[in-house]
Amino acid sequence: MTSDAEMQGPPRDRAAGPGVPPAPLVELISIGKHFPGVQALSDVDLTIGTGEIVGVAGENGSGKSTLMKVLAGSYQPDAGTVAIAGEPVAFSSPADALNRGIGLVAQEVQVHADLTVAENLLFGRMPRTRLRTIRWGAARQEAERILAALGLRIAPSVRLGRLPLYQQHLISIAKMLQRRPRVLILDEPTASLPLDQVETLMKALRALRQEGTAVVYITHRLREYFELCDRLVVLRDGAHVADRRVAETNEDELVELMVGRNLSSIFVRPADRVRPDDAGADLALRTSGLAAAGKIGGIDLAVRSGEILGIAGQAGSGRSTLARALFGAIPSKGTVEVGGRPVRLRSPKDAIAAGIGFVPDDRKGQGLVLSASVGENITMASWDQMGRFGFRDFGDESALVRDSFERLRIKAPAATTCVDTLSGGNQQKIVIAKWVARGLRVLILDEPTRGVDVGAKDEIYRLLEGLAARGTAIVVCSSELLELLRLADRIAVMRRGRVVGEQLGEEATEASVTAMAFKGAREPEGTV
Amino acid sequence: MSNHQVLEPAAGRVAGGRAAGARQLPRRILESQVGPFIGVGSVLVILLVVEAFVQSNFYEPGNLTNLGRALGVPLVLAAGMTLALLTGGVDLSIGSSLALSGTLYAKLYTGGTPPVPALVICLAFGLIVGFAINGFLIGRLNMSFFVVTLGTLSLFRGIVYLWTNSETISMYEDSLTQKIGNETTLGGHVPIALLIAVATVVAIYLMLRLTTFGRQIYAVGGNREAARLSGVRTDWVIAAVYAITGLCAALAAIMTIGRTASVDPKMGESLELNAAAAVLLGGVSLSGGSGSIWGAVLGVVFLEVLANALALAGTSTSWQLIVTGVILVVAVYLDRLRARANQG
Numbered sequence: 001m002t003s004d005a006e007m008q009g010p011p012r013d014r015a016a017g018p019g020v021p022p023a024p025l026v027e028l029i030s031i032g033k034h035f036p037g038v039q040a041l042s043d044v045d046l047t048i049g050t051g052e053i054v055g056v057a058g059e060n061g062s063g064k065s066t067l068m069k070v071l072a073g074s075y076q077p078d079a080g081t082v083a084i085a086g087e088p089v090a091f092s093s094p095a096d097a098l099n100r101g102i103g104l105v106a107q108e109v110q111v112h113a114d115l116t117v118a119e120n121l122l123f124g125r126m127p128r129t130r131l132r133t134i135r136w137g138a139a140r141q142e143a144e145r146i147l148a149a150l151g152l153r154i155a156p157s158v159r160l161g162r163l164p165l166y167q168q169h170l171i172s173i174a175k176m177l178q179r180r181p182r183v184l185i186l187d188e189p190t191a192s193l194p195l196d197q198v199e200t201l202m203k204a205l206r207a208l209r210q211e212g213t214a215v216v217y218i219t220h221r222l223r224e225y226f227e228l229c230d231r232l233v234v235l236r237d238g239a240h241v242a243d244r245r246v247a248e249t250n251e252d253e254l255v256e257l258m259v260g261r262n263l264s265s266i267f268v269r270p271a272d273r274v275r276p277d278d279a280g281a282d283l284a285l286r287t288s289g290l291a292a293a294g295k296i297g298g299i300d301l302a303v304r305s306g307e308i309l310g311i312a313g314q315a316g317s318g319r320s321t322l323a324r325a326l327f328g329a330i331p332s333k334g335t336v337e338v339g340g341r342p343v344r345l346r347s348p349k350d351a352i353a354a355g356i357g358f359v360p361d362d363r364k365g366q367g368l369v370l371s372a373s374v375g376e377n378i379t380m381a382s383w384d385q386m387g388r389f390g391f392r393d394f395g396d397e398s399a400l401v402r403d404s405f406e407r408l409r410i411k412a413p414a415a416t417t418c419v420d421t422l423s424g425g426n427q428q429k430i431v432i433a434k435w436v437a438r439g440l441r442v443l444i445l446d447e448p449t450r451g452v453d454v455g456a457k458d459e460i461y462r463l464l465e466g467l468a469a470r471g472t473a474i475v476v477c478s479s480e481l482l483e484l485l486r487l488a489d490r491i492a493v494m495r496r497g498r499v500v501g502e503q504l505g506e507e508a509t510e511a512s513v514t515a516m517a518f519k520g521a522r523e524p525e526g527t528v
Numbered sequence: 529m530s531n532h533q534v535l536e537p538a539a540g541r542v543a544g545g546r547a548a549g550a551r552q553l554p555r556r557i558l559e560s561q562v563g564p565f566i567g568v569g570s571v572l573v574i575l576l577v578v579e580a581f582v583q584s585n586f587y588e589p590g591n592l593t594n595l596g597r598a599l600g601v602p603l604v605l606a607a608g609m610t611l612a613l614l615t616g617g618v619d620l621s622i623g624s625s626l627a628l629s630g631t632l633y634a635k636l637y638t639g640g641t642p643p644v645p646a647l648v649i650c651l652a653f654g655l656i657v658g659f660a661i662n663g664f665l666i667g668r669l670n671m672s673f674f675v676v677t678l679g680t681l682s683l684f685r686g687i688v689y690l691w692t693n694s695e696t697i698s699m700y701e702d703s704l705t706q707k708i709g710n711e712t713t714l715g716g717h718v719p720i721a722l723l724i725a726v727a728t729v730v731a732i733y734l735m736l737r738l739t740t741f742g743r744q745i746y747a748v749g750g751n752r753e754a755a756r757l758s759g760v761r762t763d764w765v766i767a768a769v770y771a772i773t774g775l776c777a778a779l780a781a782i783m784t785i786g787r788t789a790s791v792d793p794k795m796g797e798s799l800e801l802n803a804a805a806a807v808l809l810g811g812v813s814l815s816g817g818s819g820s821i822w823g824a825v826l827g828v829v830f831l832e833v834l835a836n837a838l839a840l841a842g843t844s845t846s847w848q849l850i851v852t853g854v855i856l857v858v859a860v861y862l863d864r865l866r867a868r869a870n871q872g
Contacts, residue, residue, distance in 0.1 A: 329756075347761075348756055349761060358757060360757060365753065366751075366753045368754055369747050370750065371746075371750035371817035371818050372747060372750050376743060376746070380747055380754075380758040381758040383743060384740070384759065386740075391738050392738055392740055392743065
């Protein structure tokens with residue numbers, strides 16, 4: 001999409017002639033970055049060559065994002081050198097880095113939600129008339145051209161805030177591409193992307209590579225590293241642990257490098273897990289004809305005590321809507337029975353009273369009160385059970401918190417610590433702890449390990465399996481198939497707001513579930 | 529973890545925060561527990577010291593008693609306003625609500641109702657109006673607190689003008705309000721209004737600290753959806769908070785009647801802004817979920833001491849208004865700084 005002549009920066013960067021190995025476009029040498037109480041990076045090297053896609057892998061808190069911010073000029077390193085084509089540089093700001101051809105699209109969407117798609121794409125360079133007014137027609141055509149080149153089917157005149165989050169993210173990537181960076185840094189671009197859009201993005205990135213643009217890529221879906229990248233750099237606890245060509249490594253080794261121990265088994269079903277007997281275990285949750293928000297309908301599900309039911313389906317298939325309807329967070333029709341008794345779910349409070357707990361997919365927006373302490377977040381759902389006449393019982397509360405710290409292995413300095421300062425994994429444990437503390441019959445989780453690192457994922461899986469073993473019925477809605485294949489006793493697949501098929505967990509495969517999710521057709525094997 | 533400290537509200541950031549540098553000592557102070565109080569607290573101390581040298585009559589018992597009497601109404605209003613701000617809202621109607629409750633009391637009194645029942649009815653009226661109008665619209669119907677309380681600010685004031693025919697009602701005869709709003713006790717130096725205000729503040733502090741409802745107020749202000757998904761009846765919590773601001777306004781009305789010995793249809797005008805200024809000055813966050821009532825108390829004391837000192841110095845009301853305005857802006861700026869420090 002861009003020619004070399006259009007690239008910004010001094011021409012000598014492109015001096016490498018044929019036969020000469022390409023000079024590294026950008027080098028980070030022995031980078032160190034210290035924050036109070038944390039050595040975020042120490043002695044980290046990263047080399048990026050022209051037309052190369054480099055994956056940077058590591059758990060949450062391993063320093064990936066900090067390193068990217070150093071590379072993109074958001075942070076100034078305390079130690080080490082940043083060099084462009086062998087020449088040391090110091091970026092004063094992200095704008096400075098961008099002017100030298102290094103552009104970062106961060107994890108958090110940075111868009112103008114109240115402006116149109118076209119205005120976002122052409123921000124700061126809208127075509128104008130001689131009177132300085134905007135030529136809307138020309139702007140729309142230009143935006144259409146940009147979108148078409150990337151294979152995005154989005155109308156340029158739509159207000160950006162009205163698009164789903166993943167499209168907003170794609171627009172912010174497209175916007176960055178307009179600056180024609182020589183190094184494009186993408187931090188978790190696919191976190192919220194549906195599968196088909198991931199393909200579109202990867203295609204666009206491969207095209208960029210063809211044109212000589214270097215890409216630095218970060219993702220939580222390890223498989224993407226192997227589908228896309230040429231080389232992988234692994235960070236652990238702020239240090240550089242490996243630099244491999246993708247062809248020379250594999251997913252198991254990558255996980256081991258990231259975590260520092262062998263965890264290739266995290267997506268393997270534990271052998272000792274026993275599926276609750278169909279006849280023996282009592283029915284914890286049953287729905288018939290459940291419908292909600294005009295997005296889901298005719299949902300008939302049954303979950304036994306001690307059973308883990310997985311809900312699979314593409315983005316937009318109704319997984320999240322189902323989870324929220326089961327918790328009374330949105331109004332629904334149809335019947336829901338808990339422990340054999342019909343319940344009316346007019347509000348989350350009704351659901352909680354019936355023994356249902358809910359872990360929402362948006363941890364920071366809906367799961368936690370970020371301004372409150374760890375202790376308050378853990379006890380929040382149990383306040384009505386503790387104390388007398390509305391007065392709190394501090395002894396009970398702290399006992400509950402201590403118990404949760406132990407049972408869920410929460411790593412926080414103290415119960416008074418602000419939850420905002422904890423890692424994603426620990427935050428997620430606190431959202432779960434809130435329900436474990438209360439004690440419940442049914443736990444519904446929407447994307448239980450989104451934005452959580454591999455180690456914490458494994459802990460959360462074990463935690464859920466432990467809860468199930470003690471008799472809690474668990475419903476897991478997830479976009480990560482591997483997660484469902486590891487956890488679920490049964491997997492129900494949703495498509496267009498309906499349950500289109502169901503399989504036993506041990507019989508399901510990625511292929512069989514995906515086939516149902518896409519086609520809605522029943523697979524010959526294993527359909528219940 | 530000692531038993532009783534486990535469940536304090538989040539005490540700022542614990543060390544290891546993400547983006548503070550060694551050079552940012554002021555920032556670290558801003559983030560700590562005393563942070564919100566440091567700015568206004570130190571300015572207050574300076575003011576008190578300067579007064580000792582510049583205006584010897586500031587510390588005369590007569591002036592201190594006057595100061596105490598003047599503190600009653602703003603303290604009670606700020607106590608209620610603190611709750612509204614903690615939920616992430618503001619009650620702009622408290623000044624008008626004060627006038628409406630005051631008018632009701634005056635009408636009951638002049639109509640022959642004995643003072644004590646009239647007082648009880650007046651307080652209940654403030655509570656119910658706050659709950660049923662502001663509380664219902666904001667909590668239950670999810671309307672914007674700003675629009676709703678701006679509307680009731682105008683609505684209540686309009687009713688007061690209609691009801692009083694825009695005339696002042698004399699209340700010289702009523703000894704109950706005189707006692708509450710104007711008289712002193714404990715050797716004739718401590719205003720009863722101040723004692724009632726302190727009791728109100730302590731009651732609200734204990735409610736925030738010791739009751740589930742108090743913690744729910746913080747949770748709702750910090751993240752309304754997360755609180756709802758944890759089973760907190762957010763609509764009720766918010767409605768109850770606006771009921772309390774209404775009750776506080778009614779109590780402040782009784783005090784005002786006692787001090788001025790009359791019900792003026794303009795009574796309480798723009799006090800909502802003073803109360804909001806004091807609470808923000810005391811470090812309660814405009815976005816809800818964090819802050820303490822002691823900060824609000826500090827803010828009120830600061831504003832009243834300042835007003836008293838300016839008055840003693842013979843400064844005109846115009847200048848008092850200007851100074852208050854500047855200080856409100858500074859308070860909001862401090863709030864921004866703190867929010868930024870917290871975001872890292």
